[in-house]
Amino acid sequence: DAGVIQSPRHEVTEMGQEVTLRCKPISGHDYLFWYRQTMMRGLELLIYFNNNVPIDDSGMPEDRFSAKMPNASFSTLKIQPSEPRDSAVYFCASSPVSQKLYGYTFGSGTRLTVV
Amino acid sequence: AQSVTQLDSQVPVFEEAPVELRCNYSSSVSVYLFWYVQYPNQGLQLLLKYLSGSTLVKGINGFEAEFNKSQTSFHLRKPSVHISDTAEYFCAVSGGNTPLVFGKGTRLSVIA
Numbered sequence: 342d343a344g345v346i347q348s349p350r351h352e353v354t355e356m357g358q359e360v361t362l363r364c365k366p367i368s369g370h371d372y373l374f375w376y377r378q379t380m381m382r383g384l385e386l387l388i389y390f391n392n393n394v395p396i397d398d399s400g401m402p403e404d405r406f407s408a409k410m411p412n413a414s415f416s417t418l419k420i421q422p423s424e425p426r427d428s429a430v431y432f433c434a435s436s437p438v439s440q441k442l443y444g445y446t447f448g449s450g451t452r453l454t455v456v
Numbered sequence: 457a458q459s460v461t462q463l464d465s466q467v468p469v470f471e472e473a474p475v476e477l478r479c480n481y482s483s484s485v486s487v488y489l490f491w492y493v494q495y496p497n498q499g500l501q502l503l504l505k506y507l508s509g510s511t512l513v514k515g516i517n518g519f520e521a522e523f524n525k526s527q528t529s530f531h532l533r534k535p536s537v538h539i540s541d542t543a544e545y546f547c548a549v550s551g552g553n554t555p556l557v558f559g560k561g562t563r564l565s566v567i568a
Contacts, residue, residue, distance in 0.1 A: 376558075383559070386555050434499075444492075445502075447500045
């Protein structure tokens with residue numbers, strides 16, 4: 342298994358541009374999570390899905406952020422328009438139905454820089 | 457709701473010395489506790505987890521952690537560290553089927 346795959350690994354964009362981050366979870370995992378990591382705030386949960394359905398998006402910081410999971414093998418996190426304070430590492434993670442037994446498998450992250 | 461406090465943001469230690477990384481949690485329900493490690497430019501990897509049963513949990517790379525309910529702690533320990541253990545370590549808590557809540561991390565630096 343290739344694990345959780347995120348793309349791109351690095352993204353540099355100008356303020357105001359649209360940014361799309363992509364994630365392919367592990368096949369058979371029912372849960373998908375998007376986290377953001379910054380020095381100041383650590384790891385923050387943005388949103389998570391169960392069987393492709395968004396369950397809790399209360400961590401999404403603003404309406405500029407949106408996430409979709411059109412099928413079991415693909416999810417996107419979009420920021421439109423992007424701002425410098427969105428600069429962070431964004432992680433996608435997936436988990437089988439029993440989260441507490443198996444924990445999460447994380448992707449390698451996307452380092453976003455908004456200039 | 458659950459929360460996690462990692463008491464030390466940075467821990468320097470000499471190679472082959474023991475280390476303890478501290479974690480305290482807060483929860484109104486039964487908890488499940490995890491430690492993850494993050495090497496530079498990588499995602500987080502699961503080190504070990506406590507679900508129930510024995511309070512001493514052994515994980516990969518020689519790490520272990522002890523669950524202490526009365527002190528609401530889940531400290532991570534290793535008797536002898538190596539240079540390769542240099543990384544950031546995250547404690548996390550879940551109330552069951554709720555998402556993991558992570559601490560802010562402890563950066564372990566092993567000095568030769």
